Every structure is written in structure tokens, then in C-alpha cells.
């Protein structure tokens with residue numbers, strides 16, 4: 001039976017990037033829907049779950065993409081609400097690459113250091129990618145300092161993550177000025193920068209003299225770099241004694257995870273692939 005992926009996207013035009021990756025991941029037929037609003041989701045899901053018998057539903061899946069993560073989250077919620085009993089299909093959320101990118105960054109960091117015993121600083125920690133990086137690091141047992149220009153915003157994200165990871169160690173930190181970032185990075189072995197595109201959050205002179213730092217990962221691909229002095233192409237090379245990755249350097253791992261996650265959707269009809277499940281899948285890729 002043919003594998004059908006229903007791609008739903010809140011943007012006016014469904015993401016071509018998401019479509020290409022789906023086809024490269026082995027999907028036979030892609031049904032793309034752009035400008036999808038939450039109140040339209042149920043009828044799209046019904047079209048997917050009532051057309052094939054329960055035993056064949058693993059051949060149909062849903063991908064929620066697009067550029068706006070909170071709108072994507074709202075669509076995912078409606079998708080899962082529309083299922084009942086065995087009448088369901090597997091679904092994955094990766095709006096703006098938030099889940100695959102966060103998973104790839106944390107996996108890359110974990111290849112160099114045991115995450116359960118590190119202090120990690122997440123810059124841009126209040127954004128969709130940063131929040132997921134914070135969540136995954138906390139789940140791994142790292143002591144996470146989550147940075148923002150506003151300590152209040154950072155604290156409220158830490159509270160939200162702590163509700164999901166009860167044993168998590170998360171502290172909101174102000175990281176909007178060079179003085180604040182210098183304090184925030186002190187004692188950290190890992191820094192992952194997930195700030196907005198084209199904004200430097202961590203100047204080179206600060207991280208190059210942070211004695212404890214061992215791994216630095218920048219997820220911003222738009223100049224200037226989010227972490228000064230780390231090329232977007234850096235892929236595990238050492239600079240100032242620190243193992244460095246840029247956004248493109250992490251991109252290979254991200255794409256591998258994205259394709260594996262799409263393929264995994266067709267293994268059963270019950271998967272809901274959000275940040276944690278996608279990270280777990282990435283871990284199993286080895």
C-alpha cells in the first residue's frame with residue numbers, strides 16, 4: 001500500500017523544504033495543505049483516518065510544519081484531538097525545524113560530553129528551539145542555565161519545562177549584555193546558542209576566555225554568527241580549546257533525524273513525534 005503523508009501548514013503556502021524532505025524520506029504521495037487553521041484540522045484528519053481500514057492506517061501519516069511554531073503547536077493539538085480509539089495515524093511536529101534542530105544540537109553536544117554531569121548555558125532559551133534544547137538537556141540531567149534578555153521570561157520558560165521534567169535542574173539567567181553573558185557562562189562546559197537569526201549573543205572574547213567551556217554550538221545560520229568566531233560550517237573543530245559547531249555543521253545531523261522521523265511515522269499509526277520522541281529517535285540512529 002502506498003505511503004501517504006498529509007502535510008499541514010499554517011503558512012499561506014505549505015513549506016517546499018518540508019515537502020522535499022518528505023519525498024526524500026520515502027513518502028509515495030504527499031498531500032499539501034497551506035493556510036490551515038485549527039478549526040479546519042478535524043476534517044483533514046477525518047479524510048486521513050476514514051479512508052483506510054485500521055490495519056492499514058500506518059500507511060497514512062500527518063506532518064505539521066511551517067514557519068510559525070506556536071501555530072504549528074495549535075494544529076498538532078487539533079490533530080491529536082481528532083483521533084479516537086484505533087482511528088488515528090502517526091503525526092510529527094517540526095514547525096520551523098524546531099524539534100529536529102534542538103535534537104541535533106543536544107545529540108552533537110552529547111557525543112563529546114556526558115550530559116548528566118554538565119552545566120549548560122542555552123542562549124536564546126525562550127524561543128521555540130531554545131526551549132526544546134533546554135528541555136532535552138534537562139531530561140538528560142544537565143544543570144541548565146536558560147538565557148534571555150529578560151530574566152522573567154527565562155524564569156517562566158524554566159517553570160514550564162520543570163513541569164515536564166520534574167527532576168530537571170533549570171535556572172533562568174539574564175544574558176542580554178556582555179557582562180550578563182560573562183557571568184552566565186562561568187562554570188559551564190556547554191553553550192548552545194539558539195538566538196534569533198542574524199544576532200550575535202556571545203562575543204568571541206567572552207567564550208574564548210571561559211575556562212570551563214568545552215563545547216559551543218551556534219544554531220543561527222544568518223550573519224553575524226550567534227556565537228562570534230564560530231563559522232556556520234564548523235563541525236566539531238577545535239578553537240580556543242573548545243569544540244565548535246555552527247548551524248550548517250549541525251545541519252547534517254538535523255536532516256538525518258528529520259528523514260528518520262518521517263520514515264518512523266509509517267511504522268505504526270500511534271506515534272506522536274514531538275521534541276522528546278524525535279530526540280529519542282535521533283539517539284537510536286547512533
Ligand SMILES: NC(=O)c1ccc[n+]([C@@H]2O[C@H](COP(=O)([O-])OP(=O)(O)OC[C@H]3O[C@@H](n4cnc5c(N)ncnc54)[C@H](OP(=O)(O)O)[C@@H]3O)[C@@H](O)[C@H]2O)c1
Pocket residue numbers: 096097098101124125126127128129130147148149150153154193194195196197198199201219220221247248250251254
Ligand atoms: N540549522 C537549522 O536547521 C535551523 C533550524 C531552525 C532554526 N534555526 C535557527 O535557530 C535559532 C533559533 O530559532 P528560533 O525560531 O527559536 O528563534 P527566535 O524565536 O527567532 O529567537 C530566539 C530568541 O532569541 C532572542 N532574541 C530575539 N531577537 C533578539 C535580538 N534582537 N537580540 C537578542 N536576542 C534576541 C529572543 O529571546 P529573548 O527575547 O527572551 O531574549 C528569542 O526568544 C535561529 O537562529 C534560527 O534561524 C536553525
